[in-house]
Amino acid sequence: MKRVLMLLANGVEPLEMAAFTDVLGWANLLGDQPLELVNAGLRPRIETTFGLSLNPRHLLNELDLNSFDALALPGGFEPAGFYEEALSEPFLATIRHFVEAGKTAASVCVSSVCLGAAGVLQGRNATTYHQEGGKRKNQLVETGAVFVDRPVVVDGRIITSSGPGTATEVAFMLLEQLTSAENAAHVRKKMRFATPDREWYETPQVP
Template structure:
């Protein structure tokens, strides 16, 4: 059995969280190998970006991080207070623990900024939600990362992505890395998820002027 910790900050985006919840849940139910997902946060109740109230299974402080095989990090919105917890030392120290232990860290959208702030992206390829003006891109680059304008970027055991629409692809890649490619492909078929086109994986987020 594999065990995944999904770390939730107040202000998390529900779709990004749900991609991990559903795809890892299906993998546990019908996949080649059991995958247990544990949701944890810094508080008993979390209010998501759009007002959905979530009660994590566990509190981060109560967990033995050595018991987990991977870390999943959905992103969120600044106006909802996401960065107040997502960039806090308990979150950053958790990221460092998984990276130092050579375990998978799968992040969606702006949660790659958490990896950068934790100091684990120096000279690594990564991406982030990138809009006109490039504020988030600049924040990522300032942490020492090499920005790649692709929807999902894998550098070793680190996965970063660009937005809520990439969350399912991050979750499938996580399943593949935890188990095997055939298992992830069969899971995609059972869940009726199409495979994105080659162009989807290479089209820049912000078209050139």
């Protein structure tokens, strides 16, 4: 069985989190091999970006990271306190553990900034949420990443994306890396998710 750790910071965005829970949950039920998504945080109760409260099933320090095959990182908002935990050493050390072990790390929206801060994006293609003059792109580039203005960027085992609307695509790409393209396509069809056209994948955030 493949196991995925979804690491939740206080201030996480619910939609980005739900993409992983639903896509991997459906894959476990209807896909061609079992999957387990385990969620964990640094505190027993989290306030999400838009005021939804939740209780992570585990605290990060309770888990054996070696027992997981991939890392899922939903993003969040600065006003909700996301970066206080998402840029903390426990988060960054977890990211380094997965990348150094050659395992997939899938991030949505601004959580790619965490990958950069962890030091794992040097010389690698990546993206993040970006607006004209946006500071997130600059943060990413300052960590040595090669910024690519596309909705989703895959560089080996590292998946980054540009916003909440990309979250399900990141989850399907994670599923594909863990299992197969055929299995991901099967689950996509069962969930009634359309496949974006080529133009979607090639459209930059800032023209």
